[in-house]
Amino acid sequence: MVCTANELLGWKDFPKGLRVLLLDEDINSATEIRSKLEEMDYVVSRFCSENEAFSAISDESKSFHVAIVEVREHNKDGRFKFLESTKDLPTIITSDVNCISTMMKCIALGAVEFLEKPLSEDKLRNIWQHVAHKAFNAEPKDQTEPSKSEKASDASDVDIHLKKEDIKEEFNENPEHNDVVSVEIDKYPSPSTPQLKQGVRLVDNGECHDQDQTNISTEKECVDHDGDPKFVETTCDDLVVDTTTITITDINSCKSLEEGIGKASSDECCPDLINGDKKRKASEHPNSRPTKSSRRKIKVDWTSELHKKFVQAVEQLGVDQAIPSRILELMHVEGLTRHNVASHLQKYRLQRRHILPKDGGRKWPQTRHSTPRNYYPQRPIMAYPPYHPNHTLPPTQVYPAWPPPHSYALPPQVWGPPYYPAWQSSENWMWNPYQGLQAETWGCPTVPPHTSFPQNASQFRSRQTMEKNSFDNYPGDEVIDKVVKEAINKPWLPLPLGLKPPSTESVISELSKQGISTVPPGINGSH
DNA sequence: GCTGAAATAT
């Protein structure tokens, strides 16, 4: 009875000649359907009762590829029986009464599709799909290869299960419907329409069995990915449910750890905390709160803010005196270790060494969430935050004291940007108020090209002038000479570490000479 | 015990 794939492949002009069993009491509708089907070169046998249909089916000489069965309130029991008895025959249910519970039961009993009357040509034209689907679906069973056949039946089971879930879910809101369906669903062994399958897959959220070996592992992978520091940027887009879940988890863990901070966090805290969790899990008891002694060190994410602090400290000490322990002291970041600082300092110095000899290397590898800030041909870097209409900030907010008080309250291993004005997202952090006034990158304060901000430019030019003065404090050599020259010629480039920034007083006095009287607080580490 | 450099890990 069931059309095989081979048959289909050899079927010339498919679906012409498709034999359709039509079970419809209503002569008018039956006639209409028949004529439409016959127009499409389908072969239609119409029956008024199940018994007639049964006998036709049992007649070896006739075999049907697909059935269209009309269901009404008074005949539904018989139709249910018909469905149960003809599970191999793809059966389309049709009715002019759109009773969802009846239809659902039909579907549960194996009907491949429900079509509401009247049946248009469009609806009827593609009924062959069920035949094809059945044929291809049934193919493995016809073959002797055990593994394949097993797989197929597994898949079928999954589908059934999913369908069940689907139905239950859909019926949850309506208990009355629920028992109609639930009684017999379990017996349902049979075909599903392509549509159903698709629907099922869409509904599939990974809760299901079998297949879930795959799903689960995928999910695990996803989780692992999420544990990766890059998670926030690279989410598992294709697994919506998983992503959402993980994201929520992330947010939660982030929040819980943030509670100690009592302030808005940056995007960055989550990945790192997650990362830390992951590491802990990998090396210790999962879910256990890590004790300071036992846990492996959590990787410090040197965010731009943290690094800013670092550079601040280094500048404050001067390169010569900048040693890890003192930097650490000045940074006032709880949980940060001397080792962390030492390591960072090492990198800092190495990079600096690489930078100093020539200009070409004036780029620092950017930390995550950082954006290259050295050359922005099309997007000048500003030393002041843009004046957004919605963000009229008081001066103290634009130039907060350094370091901000919050940072002292940071819990261990949380070094998110310590001070983020509400308007400042990680995306536009480069507009931060310190820039240009503090060397907040690797000794690379970013200042606007003076064409954009003449006022600032003159400010910085004057700073550079003064730097030349302070340069006298250092033993000169060709390299330094070159560097200083360059620093003067290119005031927007970073101030070499070997050059100490001028004192606040001298800056103020210089600025006032140039007619700039308003100096925001917090400059040059003066808090 | 600290520092800085190198090695190693992620």
Next chain:
DNA sequence: AATATTTCAG
């Protein structure tokens, strides 16, 4: 490949 941590000699 970049960057953080760990190791190790001084």
